[in-house]
Amino acid sequence: MSSPQIAVVRNEVHSEYEYHCDALSGNFPDAREVDFPAGERPDLDRAAGLVLTGSTAGVYERTDRPWIDEQRRLLAEAVERGIPTLGVCFGHQLANHALGGAVESVGTTARLVEVEFADDPLFEGVSPVVPAVHGDAVTSVGDGMEIIASADYYRAFGTRHRDAPLWTVQFHPEFTPGLRGRLEDDFGWEESDLRFEDVNAARVFENFLSIVEASADE
Template sequence: MSSTRADCPNLFVVRNEPNPDREYHCDALASWFPDATEVDFVAGERVPIEEAEGVVLTGSTAGVYEAEDRPWIAEEEKFVRELVERRIPTLGVCFGHQVVNSALGGTVERVDTTHALVESDLGHDPLFDGVAPVVVALHGDAVTELGDGLEVIASADHARIFGTRHRTAPLWTVQFHPEIDAEHREAIREAGDWDEREFSFADVTPGRVFENFKRLVAETDEGGEVAETAGAVETAE
């Protein structure tokens, strides 16, 4: 087996937000990857894939089914397929979760909007080490049919496919927003209705998914194998 990647792998954060007034979630996500290179995919920037050792796809107010009006979405789906083929560690968040599944033949549909703290069922996957089940959900679209090669690793009452992992490539996705914490509440309220429920932001572990992903990137060898976890995924029911 080849040696693992460097302690500081070359990471890229792909920003997918077309609305300049709603970029707070991209900014929040990027803040967890201070050494990463940010790429504005909507504006036409692209990841130099030969240099990438890890990629994170952000959320978006766009829907993946809007590809006819937003040509960059089809380009991102092609990019996702290349990441899988090259076995480059990838994490998709919210829209990133949806575009990955769509790129691999899955289905994304408009559903009821959920802007709330929700309780999730997280599977036994290293991406979720130390991650609390209460997470931030901010979405009106959902994956309704899995993409090829993907399996469910997280679910919630309102979204059966709440997180996925590829069976052979180092690729993970989550529908929820690991980047959001209490300080973003006002930005969330400005963006849409917020449903106050029984949970509080004290129940959330913001950023832990990203710390786990960075560790997984470092543990992924040049052939795309994660030494710690290969073949060890258990899915959420």
């Protein structure tokens, strides 16, 4: 039996950074990918689940990037339809912003981060050490959103909607040690006592796929 159709919504606006979208999509080999800034759109009538990728754009750049408002409307429709949705980094910020939360520029973080996870199926078996690269942060969560992951410097590091199947994470589950060189060159990746060997953040994608499959079976 084939897996339910996942739509991966790619949000990167600069081609030199698209490798993070490629890495994320690699975790969903059967997904339909859509380049949202380029004008492509997912078919919600066919999508069993949505994944919103990161981006070097900011959700507050709505005047210069009209597609951001279009994606806000897409997110609202997915919530209304009950389509399981996962927002990563920019996707985390967009979902909370679209639901009335606030996102601000806070300066770049590019390192492994220790996180406290709530008891949630998205985080089952996930190590509390995760890769983070971001310059913006959710400073107040959207309406209906609850915090399910926190770091010492960032309270709303992960969120979940109370009533809809919507999850968001600030970190990048797709980042692996093989990308460390790119992350250092592009974002000034910082080493610490935390080790990539302790990271299994891609388990988030496996858990999300299980959530989508369970939803499709209902």
